[in-house]
Amino acid sequence: MRPRRLRRTQWLAGSAVALALLCAGAATVATARGGGSEPAAVSAPAPRTPSADSADAGFAREMAVHHQQAVEMSFVVRDRTTDEDVRRLAYDIANTQANQRGMLLGWLDLWELPKTAPDGQEPMAWMSGHEDHGGPEGHGGGTAGFEARDGALMPGxxxxxxxxxxxxxxxxxxxxxxxxxxxxxxxxxVVMAEGCAGLCAVPAEKRLAQGMVEAQRSELDLMADMLAERGSAPRP
Structure with missing residues (x-):
């Protein structure tokens, strides 16, 4: 009888884990679709998802591209220096932004939206109406008057x-x-993430964007110190 009881206990435990994962997955989908924690009424319609030209979709598409280049730069410098501080920073950036990129592309899949902008839509069009943020012109500055050039499709x-x-x-x-x-x-x-924090409608995406703002500002301070240690400074 003992082995049978053990097998039954293991089966029940496994079922409980599977049920917990299923519930967690459902909660994640509800959050990404903009749903709250309150249970929906039986007669309530299905949650609306963002449109292809929304700020939510635009930020997800373009920040995924933006993040991809940061990952590429991090891998490049990893092989061009033996400095452990720079390699550690590059490793952290690559891992963080690769994970966030996966979340952004996953939301686009969830919303059944394309990962490329609608035909004829200019880069950063989703930020139209958002107050521009200042910054070094031509580099990481605001979006006003931004023009894609030589593969640089977005600010910075x-x-x-x-x-x-x-x-x-x-x-x-x-x-x-x-x-x-x-x-x-x-x-x-940071400019793009601040735009989403102000314009996006999906709560989970707004929280991710605000987290990006805080984390990248912290890394900006770190990189300024690292440049100073090397007798240099951010570009004007």
Missing amino acids: MATRTEMRQLGAAEGRKAEVLFLQLMTDHHQGG
């Missing part, structure tokens, strides 16, 4: 030329260029 993104320069640099030169490029990148990312 490095151009193809700059990415080639980073790939060719070594040692201290690679460290300084990475920190300068990533400073610009974070400044542009």
Whole structure:
């Protein structure tokens, strides 16, 4: 009888875990769709999902692209320097932004929306009407008057030329260029995340955006210190 009781206990435990995971998954979907914690009435309609031209969808699409370049830059500098502080920062950025990118693309799948902007829509169109934030013109500044150029599709993104320069640099030169490029990148990312925090409607996405603002501002301070240690500074 003992083995049978053990098997039954294990089966019940496994069923409980499966049920918990199912409930957690349902809660995650409800949150991403904009639902709250209160149970919906039986007759309530299904939660509305963002439209393709909404701030929620625009931020998810464009920040996923923005994050992808940060991941690429982090992997490049990892192989161009032996400095442990820079490599550790690059590792943290790559992991954090790769995970966030997965969340953003997952929401687009959940909402059954395309991962590319509608035909004819300009970059950053979803931020129309949001108060512009100041910053170094041409680098991580605000979105007013922003024009995509040489592969830099959004504020703060490095151009193809700059990415080639980073790939060719070594040692201290690679460290300084990475920190300068990533400073610009974070400044542009903060502008975009602040835009979502103000314009997006999905609570989970707004919370993610606000978390990005806080984390990237902290890393901006760290990178300024690291540049100073190397006798340099963020680009004007």
